[in-house]
Amino acid sequence: MTRRNFAGATAGALMAADGKIRLAVVGGGFGTQFYWHEHPGCQVAAVTDLHSDRRRALRDTYQCDSVYESMEDMLAKRKDLDAVAIFSGAPDHVRHAVECMRRGLHVISAVPACMTLEDAALLKETKEKTGMRYMMAETSYYRQAAIYARELFEKGGFGQIHYSEVEYYHDGNREQMIADRKSLYYNPDGTNSWRQMLPPMLYPTHSLGFVMGVTRERIQEVACLGWGDQRMIAQFPANRYKNPFVNEFALMKTDKGHMVRCNVFWQIAADGERAQWFGEKGSLYMAKSGFHGDMWHPRYGKPAAVSVPNYWATGRLPDPAIGRLPEKMRHDSGHGGSHTFLAAEFIQALLEKREPTVDVYEALAMTTPGIVAHQSALRGGEQMKVPRFDRGV
Numbered sequence: 001m002t003r004r005n006f007a008g009a010t011a012g013a014l015m016a017a018d019g020k021i022r023l024a025v026v027g028g029g030f031g032t033q034f035y036w037h038e039h040p041g042c043q044v045a046a047v048t049d050l051h052s053d054r055r056r057a058l059r060d061t062y063q064c065d066s067v068y069e070s071m072e073d074m075l076a077k078r079k080d081l082d083a084v085a086i087f088s089g090a091p092d093h094v095r096h097a098v099e100c101m102r103r104g105l106h107v108i109s110a111v112p113a114c115m116t117l118e119d120a121a122l123l124k125e126t127k128e129k130t131g132m133r134y135m136m137a138e139t140s141y142y143r144q145a146a147i148y149a150r151e152l153f154e155k156g157g158f159g160q161i162h163y164s165e166v167e168y169y170h171d172g173n174r175e176q177m178i179a180d181r182k183s184l185y186y187n188p189d190g191t192n193s194w195r196q197m198l199p200p201m202l203y204p205t206h207s208l209g210f211v212m213g214v215t216r217e218r219i220q221e222v223a224c225l226g227w228g229d230q231r232m233i234a235q236f237p238a239n240r241y242k243n244p245f246v247n248e249f250a251l252m253k254t255d256k257g258h259m260v261r262c263n264v265f266w267q268i269a270a271d272g273e274r275a276q277w278f279g280e281k282g283s284l285y286m287a288k289s290g291f292h293g294d295m296w297h298p299r300y301g302k303p304a305a306v307s308v309p310n311y312w313a314t315g316r317l318p319d320p321a322i323g324r325l326p327e328k329m330r331h332d333s334g335h336g337g338s339h340t341f342l343a344a345e346f347i348q349a350l351l352e353k354r355e356p357t358v359d360v361y362e363a364l365a366m367t368t369p370g371i372v373a374h375q376s377a378l379r380g381g382e383q384m385k386v387p388r389f390d391r392g393v
């Protein structure tokens with residue numbers, strides 16, 4: 001396998017247009033935050049959004065003048081693209097990813113990979129039939145503390161991790177913003193967004209990314225409870241998902257028999273994505289960003305602060321298959337420094353003709369347990385089996 005490493009490369013050495021990945025970006029909200037233009041092996045060749053202000057944001061961020069009014073229009077007109085970064089709303093991910101892969105385009109998709117088990121099967125089948133590469137942009141995978149935990153686990157530092165607590169809290173109860181139709185629950189044009197009454201467990205990947213992203217285990221069984229807040233439900237009568245819950249709490253069992261407590265809450269006086277991993281030899285407590293530091297508690301010793309490196313500052317990633325961050329991308333970025341790593345990993349994987357780290361199987365392993373968890377919550381906490389979507393299964 002030819003492996004190109006852009007760590008020390010100068011832009012001049014990589015100017016040949018045919019050596020670059022021609023990437024299109026769909027979605028000018030979160031999709032503006034990925035620094036594609038800083039990777040010397042990537043050219044942002046087209047951008048698109050349904051809203052004009054977001055098209056402008058994409059054009060300005062990525063310095064790309066090939067702007068389209070929809071992904072469909074772009075795909076019909078552009079035959080020279082290599083890959084598409086899909087940052088449309090969650091319910092559109094599978095439709096958009098499948099459309100792109102069927103047209104011979106590699107895909108990186110925002111989370112979650114899918115929202116139904118049928119779509120999980122379709123995504124896997126399409127990836128396998130077309131042979132295109134697929135990556136999910138799970139930010140928890142490249143949070144600096146998650147990289148640290150993964151490295152420690154791979155070196156045997158934890159021994160077995162028999163229990164993990166993983167959580168994603170995104171408080172949406174900002175009443176004035178909701179009244180002004182300015183919150184995430186509304187699109188830029190004031191129409192209802194896909195986030196209104198989204199079942200929390202249909203968005204499980206920021207929590208489960210801390211499980212698959214460290215031990216690579218799979219969830220086999222889940223039992224989940226949900227809590228619904230009548231005020232919130234009354235605020236959003238459309239309720240397209242017919243969902244009665246704003247917070248969901250699940251207990252999960254992995255294929256190694258280990259336990260996971262996984263929360264996704266939309267209404268809570270807390271914020272952010274966090275994990276604690278409890279191992280045979282010690283436990284790692286991830287800091288709540290902005291508060292106290294990360295902490296390691298050795299089994300037979302005293303807990304002490306650990307200094308998690310800023311991997312983005314050095315460009316160093318423990319996994320040698322990934323190479324190093326290009327010089328220009330060695331800066332802090334969103335969600336715990338993860339954005340530059342996600343972008344660089346996708347481009348590197350395409351250049352090196354290999355599967356990316358968070359490939360379709362990892363993506364579905366992080367996503368599908370939540371789909372079953374929500375079904376369990378609707379059945380009052382029944383313990384349910386989670387089907388596998390791995391290679392050859």
Ligand SMILES: NC(=O)c1ccc[n+]([C@@H]2O[C@H](COP(=O)([O-])OP(=O)(O)OC[C@H]3O[C@@H](n4cnc5c(N)ncnc54)[C@H](O)[C@@H]3O)[C@@H](O)[C@H]2O)c1
Pocket residue numbers: 026027028029030031048049050051054069070071072087088089090092110111112137138139193194335
């Ligand atoms: N930490 C994280 O990983 C993280 C954080 C925020 C958002 N996200 C994910 O990123 C995605 C985007 O988030 P957002 O907040 O910007 O969502 P959003 O709903 O505000 O924006 C989606 C954009 O996609 C555009 N779009 C939809 N269909 C299109 C089409 N056919 N052609 C062109 N454009 C189209 C819409 O016009 C819209 O502007 C979501 O799926 C979300 O789940 C992930």
